[in-house]
Amino acid sequence: MNFKDKDLIIFDFDGTLINSIPDLTLAINKMLAHYNAPPLTIEDVTPFIGNGAKPLVKRAIIRAMPDTDLSDTFLEEAFNVYFSAYKAETCKDTFMYPGVLETLKYLKSKGYTLVICTNKPYGFIAPILETLGIKDYFKTWVGEDSLPKKKPDALPLLHLVETMQTTVAKSVMVGDSKNDILAAQHAKMDSIGVSYGYNYNENIADYNPTVVANQFADLQDLF
Ligand SMILES: O=C(O)COP(=O)(O)O
Numbered sequence: 001m002n003f004k005d006k007d008l009i010i011f012d013f014d015g016t017l018i019n020s021i022p023d024l025t026l027a028i029n030k031m032l033a034h035y036n037a038p039p040l041t042i043e044d045v046t047p048f049i050g051n052g053a054k055p056l057v058k059r060a061i062i063r064a065m066p067d068t069d070l071s072d073t074f075l076e077e078a079f080n081v082y083f084s085a086y087k088a089e090t091c092k093d094t095f096m097y098p099g100v101l102e103t104l105k106y107l108k109s110k111g112y113t114l115v116i117c118t119n120k121p122y123g124f125i126a127p128i129l130e131t132l133g134i135k136d137y138f139k140t141w142v143g144e145d146s147l148p149k150k151k152p153d154a155l156p157l158l159h160l161v162e163t164m165q166t167t168v169a170k171s172v173m174v175g176d177s178k179n180d181i182l183a184a185q186h187a188k189m190d191s192i193g194v195s196y197g198y199n200y201n202e203n204i205a206d207y208n209p210t211v212v213a214n215q216f217a218d219l220q221d222l223f
């Protein structure tokens with residue numbers, strides 16, 4: 001099995017290209033400290049990631065402040081506290097997974113179009129790409145707030161296929177989460193599940209991606 005006939009590679013961001021958990025945890029803990037709640041560990045926060053920023057904040061509050069009244073007003077305020085904290089330190093301890101830079105170089109040299117589809121808010125994507133020095137590898141990107149629906153809906157993937165003027169058959173989604181694999185399946189697109197990411201502590205193979213890759217550099221054998 002290989003993907004040499006593809007022309008568009010759609011990458012998930014958190015848990016696939018970058019390990020952002022240290023900075024996400026830091027921002028969550030700043031939000032919790034604002035309410036005098038105890039901090040969470042990286043292990044606590046990891047399975048809360050995957051559906052975007054608001055679900056992350058809500059899951060963290062339920063864990064660290066179980067007696068809190070989860071009114072919309074409170075959640076909105078907590079989200080704003082979290083958002084400002086993450087904005088202040090978006091890419092302090094965030095790092096690329098091993099093999100990402102070499103593999104992006106390889107894929108670009110082979111002529112593939114590389115784009116990002118993440119459930120992270122759009123505004124955080126470019127600053128992280130810039131800080132890590134990989135912005136120029138990507139033609140475009142969409143975040144959780146770019147379109148009316150996010151992963152696991154097919155919409156962001158289909159939008160990228162259309163924007164890049166290609167077809168679903170010539171595209172592939174690469175991601176660590178069931179949301180990536182389900183979005184690809186909903187779009188009838190091939191997918192590569194990476195096994196080293198977050199995925200709610202579940203095995204990515206259980207979601208039946210077209211192929212499983214245990215490390216990012218394995219992509220060099222597939223394209
Ligand atoms: O921020 C999230 O919840 C997940 O982000 P991802 O889609 O890049 O994995």
Ligand SMILES: [Mg+2]
Binds near residue numbers: 014176
């Ligand atoms: Mg991910």
